[in-house]
Amino acid sequence: MKAPRYALTLLATVSLATLGLSKPEFLEQLEKLPQMEPAKRAKAEGCSLCHTNPPRRNAFGRAVHDAMEAAGKEEVNAALLAALANGDADGDGVSNGEEFREDTLPNDPASKPGQPDAIAPPERRTGVVGARAVDEGSLGAAEAKTEPDEEEKEQGEMIPDHRFHPAIVHFPIALFLFGALLDWQGSKRKNSVWREAGWLALAAGTIMTIPAMATGWAAYLANGYGWEGDAFRHLVMGHIAFLLMVGTTLMRRQRTPESIPYWALLALAAVAVGVTGHLGSILVFG
Numbered sequence: 001m002k003a004p005r006y007a008l009t010l011l012a013t014v015s016l017a018t019l020g021l022s023k024p025e026f027l028e029q030l031e032k033l034p035q036m037e038p039a040k041r042a043k044a045e046g047c048s049l050c051h052t053n054p055p056r057r058n059a060f061g062r063a064v065h066d067a068m069e070a071a072g073k074e075e076v077n078a079a080l081l082a083a084l085a086n087g088d089a090d091g092d093g094v095s096n097g098e099e100f101r102e103d104t105l106p107n108d109p110a111s112k113p114g115q116p117d118a119i120a121p122p123e124r125r126t127g128v129v130g131a132r133a134v135d136e137g138s139l140g141a142a143e144a145k146t147e148p149d150e151e152e153k154e155q156g157e158m159i160p161d162h163r164f165h166p167a168i169v170h171f172p173i174a175l176f177l178f179g180a181l182l183d184w185q186g187s188k189r190k191n192s193v194w195r196e197a198g199w200l201a202l203a204a205g206t207i208m209t210i211p212a213m214a215t216g217w218a219a220y221l222a223n224g225y226g227w228e229g230d231a232f233r234h235l236v237m238g239h240i241a242f243l244l245m246v247g248t249t250l251m252r253r254q255r256t257p258e259s260i261p262y263w264a265l266l267a268l269a270a271v272a273v274g275v276t277g278h279l280g281s282i283l284v285f286g
Contacts, residue, residue, distance in 0.1 A: 035081045039100040041111075049107055060089040060096065060107035165215040166280075172212050173277055176205030176245055180270045187258065199252055206249045209242050234279040241276045244269035 031043050042049050050061030057065055067080055085097030092109040094102075105111040179201025186194030216238060225231040248269045251262050 033076070033078050033081055035078065035085070035097065035100050038103055041103050041105055042100060045105065045107070049105075058107045059091070063087055063089040063096070165212065165219045168208075168215055169212040169280070172205045172208035173273055174205075175201045175208060176273055177270055179203075179205055180266055183252070183266070184263075202245075202249050202252055206242075206245045209245060213238065213242060230279065230282050234276065234283060237272065237276040237279055241269065241272035244272050 036043060048058075050064055051057055063084055064076060064080075067084055068074070068076065071080055071083075073080060082097075085095060085100075087096050088094065089096055089106050090109040090111075092112045094104070094112045096106040099106040099112065102113040104113055179198045181198070182194050182201060183198030186192070186196075186198055216235070220231065220235055225235075244265065248262070248265050251265060
């Protein structure tokens with residue numbers, strides 16, 4: 001019976017990772033709007049059309065966000081995009097609507113009709129998928145619109161909802177930590193039922209961490225985080241915690257959990273899980 005269970009775990013992991021890497025519905029709706037028909041470059045930008053470093057928005061993204069809030073909308077429709085057509089988000093002297101029609105980018109002052117060669121090639125800038133490297137000295141007054149001031153930095157949705165990681169990861173954390181508590185208290189109270197429940201929770205928490213890590217990797221790659229900073233520390237600590245969880249669960253499975261090495265490993269794993277969760281909260285709340 002083990003093979004079907006392993007197969008189901010693998011299937012769930014692959015499915016969740018695939019969903020996490022999929023294009024968000026919001027972006028699909030935007031690309032289908034009539035105004036986007038000639039805007040091949042804007043479509044190729046993907047999330048970078050509105051965002052710089054997640055969750056920060058560029059000039060065009062902030063214009064879209066403000067228009068959505070003003071209209072009380074949760075998605076971009078043709079009417080809202082039409083209302084933005086006369087604006088000039090990137091400050092290059094060309095309206096947003098004209099940029100779409102001429103297949104240039106409303107989020108980049110170096111991209112405007114008549115100057116197609118001014119657009120830098122796609123690069124990964126500070127770990128942002130699709131972000132373009134722009135010569136800072138060439139932006140002039142428009143630079144202030146492209147990069148928000150300190151007070152404009154946004155703290156929400158470092159990992160968007162459609163990546164699934166935040167929705168999944170809390171369950172294995174709770175299972176493992178609760179299992180550690182039950183196992184410890186069961187040992188102190190000489191209660192075999194508590195110990196058995198603790199073992200089951202530890203095992204379930206460790207197994208459920210596999211799809212949580214898969215969605216975490218999907219979010220990390222899809223959002224384009226670089227190999228440094230808070231997100232990278234969270235990623236590394238998550239792997240350390242997972243290895244400690246696996247080691248603890250395997251040792252507990254040997255039915256020799258009264259040893260000092262087991263309790264030391266269990267305590268270390270619980271601390272690592274807590275630290276990983278704390279680093280994850282920094283991504284969301286700062």
